[in-house]
Amino acid sequence: MTATSADSKRVGGVERPPRLRPRRSYFGWIGILPFLLFSTAFLLGPAAILFFRSFQSNEGGFTLANYQQLTDPQVLQSYGLSLRISFVTALVGGVFGFLLAWAVIFGGLPRFFRSLLTTFSGVASNFAGVPLAAAFIFTLGRIGLVTALFGFFGLELYDTDFSLYNFWGLTVVYMFFQFPLMVLTITPALEGLKREWREASENLGASSWEYWRYIALPVLMPSVLGTIILLFGNAFGAHATAYALTGGTLRLATILIGAQISGDVLQNQGLGYAVAMGMVVIMGLSIAVYTVLQRRAERWLG
Amino acid sequence: MTVTAPPVVLEAPSAHPDSEIKAGQGSKIFAWLIIVAGILYFFTPLVATGERAFRAIGGVFSFEAFRRILTDPGFVDTFGASVINAVLTIVVSLLVIVPTAYWVTLKVPKLRSVIEFITLLPFVIPAVVLVFGLIRMYSRPPLAILSSRESTRVVLICAYAALSFPYMYRSVDNGLRSINVRTLTEAAQSLGASWPTILWRVIFPNLRVALLSGALLTFAIVIGELTVALYLGQQTFGPYMANLVRNFVAEPAALTILSFGLTWGAMGLISYLTRRKPGRRRLRRQAVGAR
Numbered sequence: 001m002t003a004t005s006a007d008s009k010r011v012g013g014v015e016r017p018p019r020l021r022p023r024r025s026y027f028g029w030i031g032i033l034p035f036l037l038f039s040t041a042f043l044l045g046p047a048a049i050l051f052f053r054s055f056q057s058n059e060g061g062f063t064l065a066n067y068q069q070l071t072d073p074q075v076l077q078s079y080g081l082s083l084r085i086s087f088v089t090a091l092v093g094g095v096f097g098f099l100l101a102w103a104v105i106f107g108g109l110p111r112f113f114r115s116l117l118t119t120f121s122g123v124a125s126n127f128a129g130v131p132l133a134a135a136f137i138f139t140l141g142r143i144g145l146v147t148a149l150f151g152f153f154g155l156e157l158y159d160t161d162f163s164l165y166n167f168w169g170l171t172v173v174y175m176f177f178q179f180p181l182m183v184l185t186i187t188p189a190l191e192g193l194k195r196e197w198r199e200a201s202e203n204l205g206a207s208s209w210e211y212w213r214y215i216a217l218p219v220l221m222p223s224v225l226g227t228i229i230l231l232f233g234n235a236f237g238a239h240a241t242a243y244a245l246t247g248g249t250l251r252l253a254t255i256l257i258g259a260q261i262s263g264d265v266l267q268n269q270g271l272g273y274a275v276a277m278g279m280v281v282i283m284g285l286s287i288a289v290y291t292v293l294q295r296r297a298e299r300w301l302g
Numbered sequence: 303m304t305v306t307a308p309p310v311v312l313e314a315p316s317a318h319p320d321s322e323i324k325a326g327q328g329s330k331i332f333a334w335l336i337i338v339a340g341i342l343y344f345f346t347p348l349v350a351t352g353e354r355a356f357r358a359i360g361g362v363f364s365f366e367a368f369r370r371i372l373t374d375p376g377f378v379d380t381f382g383a384s385v386i387n388a389v390l391t392i393v394v395s396l397l398v399i400v401p402t403a404y405w406v407t408l409k410v411p412k413l414r415s416v417i418e419f420i421t422l423l424p425f426v427i428p429a430v431v432l433v434f435g436l437i438r439m440y441s442r443p444p445l446a447i448l449s450s451r452e453s454t455r456v457v458l459i460c461a462y463a464a465l466s467f468p469y470m471y472r473s474v475d476n477g478l479r480s481i482n483v484r485t486l487t488e489a490a491q492s493l494g495a496s497w498p499t500i501l502w503r504v505i506f507p508n509l510r511v512a513l514l515s516g517a518l519l520t521f522a523i524v525i526g527e528l529t530v531a532l533y534l535g536q537q538t539f540g541p542y543m544a545n546l547v548r549n550f551v552a553e554p555a556a557l558t559i560l561s562f563g564l565t566w567g568a569m570g571l572i573s574y575l576t577r578r579k580p581g582r583r584r585l586r587r588q589a590v591g592a593r
Contacts, residue, residue, distance in 0.1 A: 007375060012540075015550075021525075022317075027409075028405075028410030028412070028413055030418075031401070031405030031409060031410070032400070032402050032405060032406065032410075032413060032417065033401070033404070034398060034401070035398055035399070035402040035417065035420075035513060036420075038398050038460070038463075038464070039370070039420050039423075039464065039467075039478055041435065041460070041462040042436070042457075042460045042461050042463070042464040043423055043432070043467075044420070044423070045435070045437045045439055046432055046434075046435025046438070046439050047423075047431070047432070047435055049434075049435060049438050049439045050435045050438065052432065052539050055440065068555075075551040078507045078575045092387060096336075096339075099336045100337065100340050101334075102334040103332075103333035103334075104333075104335050104337065106329075106333075107329060107330060107332070107333025107334075107336070107337075107339060108329070108330045108333060108379045109330075109333055109334065113337060117340075118573075119569065119570070119573060120344060120395065121323070122569040122572070122573065122589055123562075123565050123566050123570075125345060126522055126523065126565055126568075126569065127521070127561075127562060127565050129526055129527070129528050129540065130528055130540055130543040130547060131526060131543065131558040131560075131561035131562060133350045133544075133547065134351065134547045134555065134557070135347035135348065135350070135562075136347055137547065138347070138350040138351045138353070138354045138551075138555055138558075139346055139347045139350040139351070143551075144350060145346075145349070145350035145353055146350065152533070160526045175343070176343075176344075179340075195444070203585045206328060208329070211399050225347070233425065236428075237425075237428030237429070237430075238428075239428065239429060239430040239528075239529045240429075240527070240528035240529045240540070243528065243529070243544070244528060244543075244547055245534075247548060256429050256530070257430050257431060257434055258533065260434075261430075261433070261434050261437060261533050262533070272306075272434075275347050276431045276434055276435075279428055279431055279524055280427055280428075280431060283425065283426045283427070283428060284426045287422065287425050287426055293580075
């Protein structure tokens with residue numbers, strides 16, 4: 001049936017302008033209906049359920065109490081830890097990733113490093129979760145290779161504030177997928193810097209530093225900021241790596257939600273939904289800001 | 303009569319291949335420092351893991367840890383389950399995304415932004431929140447499909463498919479933009495092809511590279527996924543590995559090396575497949591939901 005109706009609309013291969021068929025306006029939705037149904041069942045629906053339940057009291061009526069309870073010390077603490085880790089790894093990962101991308105593109109290194117870095121970033125940004133946690137346990141865990149190496153030189157890592165299983169350890173581990181993502185996202189922006197800008201600034205007597213300070217960095221700034229915000233969301237939503245590393249003892253917001261799923265640790269189902277919604281809001285904001293900044297970046301680097 | 307100005311011959315700016323690289327000595331040293339730091343950070347965990355994996359017994363080089371893990375029934379079962387899950391996820395994801403992207407490109411380009419928005423949602427809904435919602439949605443009537451292990455597996459696979467949407471859609475959409483969908487479709491129609499034939503024998507083959515890269519990335523993610531499988535109580539490779547990490551030393555090291563090899567293989571294949579098309583828009587090769 002679809003075939004014949006399509007045939008009749010395109011008699012002789014001549015396509016009539018869509019303006020002549022105003023009645024077709026809902027027709028387009030039919031084709032995306034399977035997609036919409038699937039997304040509703042496995043993406044939008046689950047999120048919507050959490051959204052509605054977060055406004056429901058235990059008796060089933062409407063309430064805002066769940067959101068008021070977000071000030072619960074346990075919740076605040078886990079949000080705080082998640083925010084701190086995400087902020088630090090986004091910032092450090094962003095700066096280091098930028099420098100790496102800069103080094104292989106403009107640093108005068110052999111060209112072979114460029115493809116090496118791209119390949120490795122692709123792998124590393126997707127190498128997360130359990131294997132990543134395991135790799136770092138063998139490196140910086142109590143019996144890790146680097147821990148032993150430090151011990152050999154007289155520095156007992158675990159006598160210091162450092163532990164693989166606290167804030168510092170998780171920061172080091174998260175970096176493994178953070179800065180590769182920065183490299184992958186910022187490389188196109190760096191490659192988009194036009195040589196004419198550099199030449200023009202040099203003709204006007206600018207030094208290399210002045211070129212970066214007054215031309216390149218301002219042009220790149222929306223991309224850099226946007227990507228750092230993307231990294232923030234990337235770390236904020238992470239669960240598997242921290243879970244595999246600490247078995248759930250380090251209470252990030254995601255770990256708290258996980259614990260709430262397996263057993264009502266917050267002693268209030270509604271609060272669990274509100275915590276989950278809070279995460280969605282923060283992630284949504286970071287993606288929205290990223291999108292806006294990326295669009296701004298395209299003005300110069302498109 | 304018009305006077306034509308003589309053509310001005312400008313010296314091509316790329317006359318010297320090195321002219322774009324004007325790194326001073328100072329910044330060159332700095333660049334080396336950065337790259338060495340990066341390489342050290344990247345490879346140290348791999349070296350440490352390799353050391354554990356290959357020196358399982360008495361510190362002597364051997365493949366003993368690999369042998370032990372590969373013959374462990376737990377590994378065989380969970381890894382097998384994850385491979386099947388990954389393949390089914392790819393099939394489901396392609397079945398949902400390809401016709402949708404094709405339809406949108408051909409018929410209703412206006413709806414593209416709607417699809418793009420929905421496919422980006424996995425970036426907004428973390429995996430742990432998604433599985434939380436799935437459990438609440440499907441564990442009580444009328445939708446109590448999480449009551450049996452088999453039907454829970456269906457939910458798991460569909461959730462993975464949903465999490466694969468961001469890069470699967472991107473990949474397919476890029477592929478569709480690089481071919482002339484309308485002309486191909488009309489040519490096929492005029493030869494009497496039905497819609498399934500058009501999709502299967504005209505559009506699919508033309509999207510081979512795009513579909514393969516999306517599929518490989520999906521595979522790399524699903525194989526070791528922990529969060530969704532864990533809370534849906536599925537015995538897959540991710541939870542199995544997480545359990546081993548806490549109890550053994552050499553075996554999880556061998557597993558980590560294997561996982562790294564798998565990820566590397568998948569990503570390597572993707573760059574091999576996509577390398578011949580330099581002009582194309584960059585694909586998002588970064589997955590979501592695995593962290």
